[in-house]
Amino acid sequence: MNERPFSPSIPHPDALTRLRRRWGGIALGWLAAWLAGYLALRPIWPHAGRWALLAAPLLGYGLWVVWRHLPQNYRPGERRLLPTLGLGNGLTIFRGLAVALIAGFLFSPWPGGWLAWLPMLLYTTADVADFLDGYAARRQNHATALGAQLDMTFDGLGMLVVSLLAVWYGQLPAWYLLLGLARYLFLLGAWWRQRRGRPLHPLPPSTHRRVFAGFQMGFMSAVLWPILPPAGATIAGTLFAAATAASFLRDWLVTIGRLDPRGAGYRRAQGRLVWLARAALPLLLRV
Numbered sequence: 424m425n426e427r428p429f430s431p432s433i434p435h436p437d438a439l440t441r442l443r444r445r446w447g448g449i450a451l452g453w454l455a456a457w458l459a460g461y462l463a464l465r466p467i468w469p470h471a472g473r474w475a476l477l478a479a480p481l482l483g484y485g486l487w488v489v490w491r492h493l494p495q496n497y498r499p500g501e502r503r504l505l506p507t508l509g510l511g512n513g514l515t516i517f518r519g520l521a522v523a524l525i526a527g528f529l530f531s532p533w534p535g536g537w538l539a540w541l542p543m544l545l546y547t548t549a550d551v552a553d554f555l556d557g558y559a560a561r562r563q564n565h566a567t568a569l570g571a572q573l574d575m576t577f578d579g580l581g582m583l584v585v586s587l588l589a590v591w592y593g594q595l596p597a598w599y600l601l602l603g604l605a606r607y608l609f610l611l612g613a614w615w616r617q618r619r620g621r622p623l624h625p626l627p628p629s630t631h632r633r634v635f636a637g638f639q640m641g642f643m644s645a646v647l648w649p650i651l652p653p654a655g656a657t658i659a660g661t662l663f664a665a666a667t668a669a670s671f672l673r674d675w676l677v678t679i680g681r682l683d684p685r686g687a688g689y690r691r692a693q694g695r696l697v698w699l700a701r702a703a704l705p706l707l708l709r710v
C-alpha cells in the first residue's frame with residue numbers, strides 16, 4: 424500500500440490535477456514578475472544581473488514548496504482535497520514571491536534614489552499580506568494545512584533574507600543573523616530530539632505569538648528605511664533580539680516538556696515579550 428506523506432486521506436485526482444494547473448499559472452506569474460523586474464532594473468542599476476541570479480533560486484525553492492504541499496490543501500479535520508487555493512493561500516504565495524525578489528538585492532551595494540526604498544516596500548507589502556492571509560482564509564472557510572505550511576515556510580525564509588540584507592547594508596550587526604536562523608535552529612533541534620526518540624510536545628495556539636511576530640516584521644521593515652541611522656537600528660534591534668531569543672526559548676521549553684503552556688509562568692512570559700517588543704518600536708521611531 425502506498426504511503427501518502429502529507430494527508431491521511433486519499434486526494435481526489437481531479438482536485439489535485441486542478442491544483443497543479445493552478446500551480447502552473449503561479450509559476451508563469453512568478454517568472455513574468457522576475458523577468459519584468461530584471462528588465463526594469465537593467466537600465467537604471469548596474470547590478471541588475473546579480474539581482475536576477477540571486478532571486479532565481481529562491482523563486483525555484485518557493486515554487487517547489489508550493490508544489491510539494493499541494494496534497495495538503497484540505498481543511499483541518501476533513502478528508503476532502505479542495506480544488507482551489509483560495510484568497511488566503513494566494514496572499515501567502517505572494518509573500519513567497521516578494522521574499523525571492525528581496526533576496527535579489529543581497530550582496531550588492533544599497534541602491535540610490537527611489538530604488539533604495541524598493542526592498543523595504545517589498546517587505547512591507549509582504550507584511551500586509553501576512554496580516555491578511557489568515558483572515559481571508561477564515562472568511563472563505565478555506566483555512567488549510569497547505570496554508571499553514573506555506574505560512575511557516577515563507578515567514579522563516581523572509582526573516583532570514585531580510586536579516587541578511589539588513590546586516591549587509593550595515594543597518595544591523597552581524598550577530599543578528601542568528602535571529603534570522605532561529606526558526607531553522609528550532610526545527611533542527613526538534614528533528615534531533617525526534618531522531619533520538621525523545622518526546623516533543625505541540626505548541627498551543629497563541630495570539631501573543633502572532634502579535635509578537637507582527638512587531639518583529641514591522642521592525643525589520645523599518646530597519647530597511649534608507650533614512651534610518653544604523654546606530655538607532657542597532658539599539659532597537661538589540662531589544663527585539665532579546666525578545667525574539669526569549670520567545671524561542673519559551674517555545675523550546677514547551678516543546679521539550681519543561682514549561683506548561685497552561686501555567687501562570689507561561690502567560691507572564693507572553694506578556695513580558697509583547698511589552699519588550701512594544702518598547703522597541705517607539706525607540707526606533709525616535710532615532
